[in-house]
Amino acid sequence: MSELVDYAQRELELIGADDEMQQEMNKDIMQIVKDFAGQEHSGFSAGYALNALERLLSFLPLTPLTGEPEEWNEVGNGTWQNKRCSRVFKDADGTAHDIEAVVVSYDDGKNWNYPKHWHQISFPYRPPVNPQEIKLPASEDPHRAEAEK
Structure with a gap:
């Protein structure tokens, strides 16, 4: 062996x-x-x-996404999803987002969440394998404010 x-x-x-x-x-x-x-x-x-x-x-492209029209499928209400990378979306105004590019922790890395506001991207774009990790203070956790109401 x-x-x-x-x-x-x-x-x-x-x-x-x-x-x-x-x-x-x-x-x-x-x-x-x-x-x-x-x-x-x-x-x-x-x-x-x-x-x-x-x-x-990981269902990630080997070459950068181009943002060209043939890369998109309309999924409803002016929202488009990339054919080559299903986590990339485009709004009717042309703004594109990678919904898994960033994760946020409000408890020093014990738990990770995707932020409410998606990561805006431009083309050419090569989606990362691992998301960018951002640690924020617990006081900035939007769920904490909701729980305290």
């Missing part, structure tokens, strides 16, 4: 397989690791493949 397969097996054993779902997940993950190891990537090609796989498996 390869070093990668051995490493993955040891790591998965550390998290355990207490239930049927985790056993199935470990089996599926090991199959992917074995397939990847069998491709014998170099350091460069492995990084390239991992980057592309992470984006594709």
Whole structure:
């Protein structure tokens, strides 16, 4: 076996397989690791493949969105959704937003929420794999004000 397969097996054993779902997940993950190891990537090609796989498996485009008309489906009331990245929307006035680009925490990172106001974008746009994390004081939490009413 390869070093990668051995490493993955040891790591998965550390998290355990207490239930049927985790056993199935470990089996599926090991199959992917074995397939990847069998491709014998170099350091460069492995990084390239991992980057592309992470984006594709997350339903994110490999190249920047263009904002061109053919990238959009109208989903109602002057709102358009991007065909290549379903988390990107455009309003009737042409303003585009990525509804998952930013997350906000009001409790020092214990909980994360998407903000009420979406992240405005311009094109070309390459959606990030991970959202930008913004920590704000609890006093700015809009839900806190509602709860105190």
